[in-house]
Amino acid sequence: xxxxxxxxxxxxxxxxxxxxxxxxxxxxxxxxxxxxxxxxxxxxxxxxxxxxxxxxxxxxxxxxxxxxxxxxxxxxxxxxxxxxxxxxxxxxxxxxxxxxxxxxxxxxxxxxxxxxxxxxxxxxxxxxxxxxxxxxxxxxxxxxxxxxxxxxxxxxxxxxxxxxxxxxxxxxxxxxxxxxxxxxxxxxxxxxxxxxxxxxxxxxxxxxxxxxxxxxxxxxxxxxxxxxxxxxxxxxxxxxxxxxxxxxxxxxxxxxxxxxxxxxxxxxxxx
Amino acid sequence: xxxxxxxxxxxxxxxxxxxxxxxxxxxxxxxxxxxxxxxxxxxxxxxxxxxxxxxxxxxxxxxxxxxxxxxxxxxxxxxxxxxxxxxxxxxxxxxxxxxxxxxxxxxxxxxxxxxxxxxxxxxxxxxxxxxxxxxxxxxxxxxxxxxxxxxxxxxxxxxxxxxxxxxxxxxxxxxxxxxxxxxxxxxxxxxxxxxxxxxxxxxxxxxxxxxxxxxxxxxxxxxxxxxxxxxxxxxxxxxxxxxxxxxxxxxxxxxxx
Numbered sequence: 001x002x003x004x005x006x007x008x009x010x011x012x013x014x015x016x017x018x019x020x021x022x023x024x025x026x027x028x029x030x031x032x033x034x035x036x037x038x039x040x041x042x043x044x045x046x047x048x049x050x051x052x053x054x055x056x057x058x059x060x061x062x063x064x065x066x067x068x069x070x071x072x073x074x075x076x077x078x079x080x081x082x083x084x085x086x087x088x089x090x091x092x093x094x095x096x097x098x099x100x101x102x103x104x105x106x107x108x109x110x111x112x113x114x115x116x117x118x119x120x121x122x123x124x125x126x127x128x129x130x131x132x133x134x135x136x137x138x139x140x141x142x143x144x145x146x147x148x149x150x151x152x153x154x155x156x157x158x159x160x161x162x163x164x165x166x167x168x169x170x171x172x173x174x175x176x177x178x179x180x181x182x183x184x185x186x187x188x189x190x191x192x193x194x195x196x197x198x199x200x201x202x203x204x205x206x207x208x209x210x211x212x213x214x215x216x217x218x219x220x221x222x223x224x225x226x227x228x229x230x231x232x233x234x235x236x237x238x239x240x241x242x243x244x245x246x247x248x249x250x251x252x253x254x255x256x257x258x259x260x261x262x263x264x265x266x267x268x269x270x271x
Numbered sequence: 272x273x274x275x276x277x278x279x280x281x282x283x284x285x286x287x288x289x290x291x292x293x294x295x296x297x298x299x300x301x302x303x304x305x306x307x308x309x310x311x312x313x314x315x316x317x318x319x320x321x322x323x324x325x326x327x328x329x330x331x332x333x334x335x336x337x338x339x340x341x342x343x344x345x346x347x348x349x350x351x352x353x354x355x356x357x358x359x360x361x362x363x364x365x366x367x368x369x370x371x372x373x374x375x376x377x378x379x380x381x382x383x384x385x386x387x388x389x390x391x392x393x394x395x396x397x398x399x400x401x402x403x404x405x406x407x408x409x410x411x412x413x414x415x416x417x418x419x420x421x422x423x424x425x426x427x428x429x430x431x432x433x434x435x436x437x438x439x440x441x442x443x444x445x446x447x448x449x450x451x452x453x454x455x456x457x458x459x460x461x462x463x464x465x466x467x468x469x470x471x472x473x474x475x476x477x478x479x480x481x482x483x484x485x486x487x488x489x490x491x492x493x494x495x496x497x498x499x500x501x502x503x504x505x506x507x508x509x510x511x512x513x514x515x516x517x518x519x520x521x522x523x524x525x526x527x528x
Contacts, residue, residue, distance in 0.1 A: 055405060081407035095402035098394070109406045112413070161406075 008033040008165065008197050009054060014063035016046070016053060023049050025221035027063070036191050036198040038208040038229075041218035047201040048092075048169055050218070054199075055087060055167070056080055067165075085113060088158030092170040094150035096142040096157070102129070103138040106157045113161065128156040132186060148179025155186060165197045166190060172204040184211050209233075296489055300419050303412040307420060314413075318421025322383040322484075323429060329382055330375060330429050331436045337374060338437030341365050342444035346451070355445075356455035362441035363460045367472045371434035373520055376479035379426055380512035384487035387418050388508040391491025392501035400492075415488045422487065426480025427473060434472065471527050478519055483512045 009031040016024045023046035031037045039047050052058040054065055056072045064071045067083060075083060096105050106125045110116055116124075129135040132152040142150060151171065158166060168187065172180050188211050191198045202208050208215060209229035217225045217232060217240055225232055225240045232240055258264070307315060345361035391414065394400050400410040445451045487508050494504040 057401060057404060081409075084405060084407040087405060089402070089405040091398045091402055093397060095398035097399055097402075098397070109408070112406070112408045157406075 006032045008068060009199075010066040011050075011054070012064050012066070014053065014065065015061045016049065016058070017061065018049075022221050024053075024060075024063075027218075027222055029216055029223055029226075031197065031199060032214070033197055034191075034195060035213040036187065036200065036211055038200045038202060038212035038215040039218065040201075040203055040205070040208060040215055041224075042203065045218045046221070047203075047218060051089075051167055051169055051199070051201055055084065055089065085161060086164045087167060088161065088163035088165070089167045090151065090154050090158050090169060090171055092173060094142070094147075094154040096145075096150055096154055098142050100142075101138070102134065102140050102142070102145070102153050105142065105153060106160050108157065109161050124160065125156075128160050129153075131159075132156045133182070146179075148175050148182070151175070151179075151183060152186070155183070155190075159190060159194070162194070163196060165199065168198065168200045168202070170202055171200060172202055172207045180207060187211050205229075293489060296492070297485055299411055300416055300485070300488070303409075303416045304420060307412070307416045311417070314417035315420045315424070318417045319425050320421075322379075322387065322418070322421045323425030326379060326382045326425070326429060327432070329378055330433050333374060333378055334371075334433035334436035335440040337370055337433075338362055338366060338440030339444045341370070341437070342441035342449075345441075346445060346449050355449065355451050356459050358445040358449070358451055359438075359441060359456040359460045360463045362445070363438060363464050364468065366434040366437040366441075367464060368468050368475075369472075369520070369524075371437065372430045372472050372475035372479055373516060375430040375433045375476065376426065376483050376516045377513055379422070379429060379480075380483050380487070380509050380516070383422060383425070384483050384508045384512055385505045387422065387484070387487040388491040388494070388505050389501055391415065391418070391488060392494030392496070392504050395492070395494055396496035396498075396501060411492075415492060419484045419488050422484025423477070423480045426483065427476040430472065430476035430479075471523070474527075475520060475523050478523060479516050482515050482519060486512045486515065 007030045009029075011027055011029040014024045014027040014029075015022070027050075029039075039050060041047055049058065053060055054067070054072070056065075056075070059073055064073065066072075070083070072080070072083065096102075097108065100108065103125055106128055107121050110121050110124060114121075126135055126138065129138055132155055134149060134152055134156065137145065137149065137153070142153070145153065171183050171187065175183065184207055187198060187200065190196065200208060200212060212229060215226065215229055215232055216223050219239055225235055225237055227235075341362040342358055345358045346355060349355050349357050349361065391400075394410075394414065400414065403410045403413060442453075442456065446453045446456050490504040490508045490511070494500050
């Protein structure tokens with residue numbers, strides 16, 4: 001696992017299930033300070049669930065998640081909220097508050113957590129909106145934004161409190177190539193300029209490869225492979241090769257479990 | 272037979288569990304309410320506007336016609352006993368003690384309650400509540416409490432407006448249409464309707480306001496976060512609120528008689 005002093009988040013022997021289905025079964029994973037870490041894997045492997053566990057929106061059945069040395073499952077509500085002020089999270093759909101303007105959405109955490117003057121809040125919000133190229137959209141409502149713009153506003157809101165850790169949940173899904181390029185550059189720039197730690201959950205291999213320092217590939221509740229995107233590409237693992245090269249069939253079967261094809265078409269049920 | 276008993280037991284346990292969670296939810300809302308009223312009253316005022324002011328038209332139109340119908344019914348029956356002067360009294364009693372609070376609460380559930388449930392449900396379905404949690408902002412305090420308080424404040428005001436407009440409708444029918452003497456019409460009301468009758472209406476409208484707002488925010492907060500889930504929650508808000516209000520109406524009336 002490497003030098004633990006560099007780790008900002010450590011996940012140890014994590015077990016979590018939904019119903020009878022085990023999502024994680026003894027997961028171990030380290031996220032290093034100042035790096036961009038990508039969590040990848042096929043749909044349904046629990047990538048978003050992992051984010052919710054790290055931020056304690058869900059509680060694990062077994063194991064521990066340490067953020068900066070503190071086990072998040074032991075925190076009280078107020079300690080948890082203090083910890084969450086160190087996080088910024090970009091949700092898949094932006095999750096902008098629909099009854100507030102773009103400006104008020106970005107100002108929302110400042111108004112809730114600080115007693116800054118309106119003048120200073122305006123200054124900070126416009127600075128953050130400028131960083132994502134949407135200073136001119138400050139007076140629009142979320143309903144007036146395109147998908148890519150909404151995600152950029154959400155990114156401005158996620159970083160308005162100057163977090164230590166920025167979490168991106170599927171930041172590239174459903175974006176046109178231009179918006180995608182903008183988001184990829186912003187992720188890299190935020191991380192380097194502000195010295196924060198970034199976690200990206202995604203299955204967009206190409207985009208992740210251009211931006212991530214380290215990637216983890218999840219499968220069957222555990223880490224199937226880890227390393228830089230280039231290392232993952234050249235690995236011998238069948239699963240990793242299937243995922244990285246987008247092959248339809250392999251360890252992750254193309255067909256959902258079903259009775260035999262011939263039997264189902266021509267057997268007794270065909271009547 | 273054994274299966275029926277088992278199902279009954281499971282349903283009873285589930286009901287008790289939900290009822291317990293509902294009570295705890297109510298206590299959570301109450302815990303945050305003083306802070307909201309003192310510290311962020313602007314959020315409450317916005318919700319009084321959303322639930323109250325935006326329901327005014329429907330409340331006024333319905334109030335007018337309910338008052339007018341009451342006067343029509345009362346006049347046609349009172350006329351048999353040459354007691355037309357009592358038309359206003361019959362309408363006033365029915366409006367102030369019963370129909371004002373009950374009809375307003377039912378209309379409130381249909382107009383504002385469904386809006387609250389679907390708004391909160393959609394906020395949940397689009398991760399807005401999770402986003403607040405991640406911004407270290409408690410969504411119960413920031414989203415639910417102002418909406419709950421807005422409904423609680425708006426309901427008695429709407430009920431009073433309903434009754435007032437209803438009396439205007441009764442006046443038009445009784446005095447203007449059937450030519451009941453205007454002095455007798457209003458004097459009989461003054462002499463007969465006591466302050467205790469008005470208080471009964473106020474008590475009912477406050478209780479119904481708490482019940483209707485509480486059910487609306489509860490259903491919204493516990494929505495299954497899908498399009499179908501929001502639809503179901505909205506329907507449940509209307510049905511449960513209507514039943515609850517009629518049961519409470521009976522209990523309060525029985526207690527005050």
